[in-house]
Amino acid sequence: MTTSVRPATHADAAHRLDLLRQMLFIRRFEEKCVELYSGGEIRGFVHLYIGEEAVAVGVNSALTPEDNIVSTYREHGHALVRGVPLDSVMAEMYGKITGCSHGRGGSMHLFDTSRRFYGGNAIVGGGLPLAVGIALADKMRGESRVTACFFGDGAVAEGEFHECMNLAALWELPVLFCCENNGYAMGTAIARAQAQTDLAVRASGYGMPAWPVDGMDVLAVERAAGLAAEAVRSGGGPHFLELRTYRFRAHSMYDPELYRNKDEVELWKERDPIAALTDQLRAAGELTESDLASVEDELATAITESVAAARSAPAEDVTTLEKFVYTPRQP
Amino acid sequence: MADFLMPALGADMDEGTLLEWLVKPGDEVRKGEVIAVVDTDKAAIEVESFAAGSIERLIVNPGETVPVGTLLATIAEHAAGEIAPEAPPASAAEKAPVAKKKSAAGKPAAKKRPAPAKRATEPPHLETSSPLIRHLAEELGVELDRVHGTGPGGAITRADVTAAASAAAQPQPEQPTRPRPAAAPPARQRVTPIARRLAAELGVDLSGVTGTGPGGTVREADVRQAAAVPAAAGTGTAGAARGAGADGPAASSAQARLLAMRQVTARLMARSKREIPHYYLSETIDLTRAMAWMHDRNRELEVTERIVPAALLLKAAAVAALRVPALNGFWVDDRFWPGEGVHLGVAISLRGGGLVTPAIRAAADLPPLELMSRLRDLVTRARTGRLRGSELTDATITVTNLGDQGVELVYGVIYPPQVALVGLGKVVERPVAVDGMVGARPVVTATLAADHRATDGYTGARFLSTMSELLQRPEEM
């Protein structure tokens, strides 16, 4: 399966450095979120992606700007690498009018239709039918877009998942199903929730190509997603990637993590996708300390500025509370 | 210097309890390093530092509960680069694999890394109690050996510990006593909302209205019926009172209300002028004695009880009606029907428009003081819609006093089927010649509008002169 794409070692250094930069971007953004949340500046549920960055970066790298993305409530990373402006994402965390969802969505509901980013869906499995419908529209109109649909391992237990696998396969819709298997549906380990934990096997039961991918290796993800997206785009119907990954932090910001032990977390942290790529680039002589420092500086500055902008951005006037419930009518 | 604050650890957290410090002053901490354990309503949670540096001062002691945002500790920050930032830039390989030894009966720490594309996660193996749980158990005096773990793999959870702590000592809550059934409320007249509203507007006393709805409910039609009666005095004009509020176009309710009242008055007055041949007489009455008497009386009275000239004039009108009974009654079916007693109708204008004419019953028999208090009561109740139905149906003769509006002469229109209406103007000082001497004296002009079918001018004149005479001897009233 890897014969049709160039091996990772041939990826040019600039591209690999960019992948690293993107992963660091997500990581540093979310670390700032932790700080802001602890300080009470942002509230609500905030689900961190730390540890899973390779999935968003690798998949997005295989998509074109014309493709669609439907995501979950753990979507900061998907939004940022998709190009949803940092300032607008940060402002959304603050619920400000300058947020990418006008402040109405918050962390779980980032939207940017101008970048074909169809949200932050916080009902587990709830985004899958949307992705199917968007893909149906594309197919009916002869568009060659791919709709990448992210969801977690928890969604695989939902009825909507199975309905959508069937419908997408039946109608041969251009959907790339990206299952981010981080091993836990909130606090329930996959073996305690799924009779068949090999999720790709279940998807393949619907007659669509499906395979597992090392979700801690951004180059592996990019490679697999590239293959799958190309197949989808060329009329091969839906494809399914099970991206095996791990979240390093709690389900939503903080929890006591009674459902897993620390050794397990530490073991996975040794496979930190950012550290892994950093090592790889250093070993290949493609990354200098000054490269890294300048990336970090650039990110730190941008994030600091985004916080300042979000803090000073206006809050929406409460008189407009009922806005966005119905589309304004032309008189 | 950086502040380490009580963090917000969840969407619903307002305060937290510092359970444990994992550092002491002087310790070096990295950004992201866990330095304290905080207990929330849900769980004990390890809290990280957002600054790198050395711990300077621990401010809050373990066990203290403080609001989110409270300063817990200060950290002397290092200049950038002095301490390596968090993991990623430092190579993972350089970092010694952590793989801490497990303390209790756990399996030896696995050293192998998770296989990339195999099953992602083994079911996690948990120790039966975490340090946090032990800490909590210690605090609550719970022996962990005796606690049954309900967590994954039999792990003892926080809930297990707190349950064990509270299990024994908890007294059984008392059965809540059933409240005694409340005494039955006093029977209340059933009135529909629109009927109640209309009654207030039309000045109808609901206690006098008989409801024709289910269970005796007073409805709109009942009130309109009652409101129509006083003006028509039972002479078959009830139907005229059906106001436009009920069937008119979409006027606002206040407008509709006014319109309805106006229409009732309009029909009545038009009928009066159409049917009744009015004649008018007037007499200017010297009030010198009456006013002097009144001032004397008022010196003995509380401010709120003081008599006003109008009370004396009403009394005089009432007594005059008693003495000239041909003016006190009704013209119905081509003949005069004398009233049974003098029930003096008093025209009262309502705030916001409209007019009602409730009656002071047996007014001729009331001493001026009593008449005064009846009058006050009537005005108050008329303006708050609390008139009794009988008060609106009883008048045998009506007085309208526009003196307080500055009017000197009032030529009124008789309320059918009554036969007389007395108009009273303002009490004014006028030059009057008495015994050849001209002096300023208080006077009032009383006017009589009377139905020529029932009486002639002579009778009317007698009425006015009687009033005048009475007011010259106020003490006799």
Add this chain to the structure above:
Amino acid sequence: MTVTEAGQIQTTYREAMRAAIRDAMQRDDRVFLMGEDVGSYGGCFAVSMGLLAEFGPERIRDTPLSESAFVGAGIGAAMAGMRPIVEIMTVNFSLLALDQILNNAATLLHMSGGQVGVPLVIRMTTGAGRQVAAQHSHSLEGWYTHIPGLRVVTPATLADARGMLWTALQDPDPVLIFEHGSLYNVKGMLAADAGPVDIDLAAIRRPGSDVSLIAYGGTLGKALSAAEVLAEDGIEAEVIDLRTLRPLDDAAIIGSVARTHRAVIVDEGWRSGSLAAEISARIMEQAFFDLDAPVQRVCSVEVPMPYPRHLEEAALPQVDGVVAAVRTVVG
């Protein structure tokens, strides 16, 4: 279908609905119909009979029995620019898609800060009267009226069956059309050139001065029959067809009650927590001082719909019950 000299045709509610769908398909190639058995079978209630042959399987699209997936796909397709008509066989089955209807269709516009409109039309059959027992007979449209973001309409006449669909498709927000199962066979005259009608206003179907009879959908006919009976006793009932259940036409309801001072609501839903309860509350709030009798409700008896005819009839609002309720407030 017979054209008369007056430019009227004799038709049925079913045919009027079908004509509306055909009209929409012809006017706008973004419109397509999907649902269970809408194609080969011709529609569970034969509404779409013949349309497959006319428009082909792409636009008259049979779906698997996956309410959540195909309703969600309709939402996704609408988001992506199509104008789908999704048919759900009965309102009871719509509960399998309630997640999509509430959490996505009604919510996306708001949580995306106005970016994601959902111009979707969902049609479904509601109501009892055909002895199909406790899982195919309920009137749950009142539940949907609870949800901001939705528009809920109930065509009760041939003109509305013919005219509401196109207006609903023009609406930028999701519209739910509830078709009472007892109406499909209703015959009557309709203007040959009947076209779109508003979906905002209630209609006075019979003027009267003594009581406002407020009905919609399947209860309109019963209210009109009751008004006939009452008229023989000299009681003039004003019959209001709500037409649109959300947003309610308060002005029409309150205006009528202000004239008649009495209101009886006829709603096939269960009484507790019903649309009738909502209307009653609004009358209390806005017309209390105009009332000359307590508001009465004629609703379904609170029992799952039984199968035997006599029990079903006893469970539903009937003309006698409406007449009796009116007599308690007038007289």
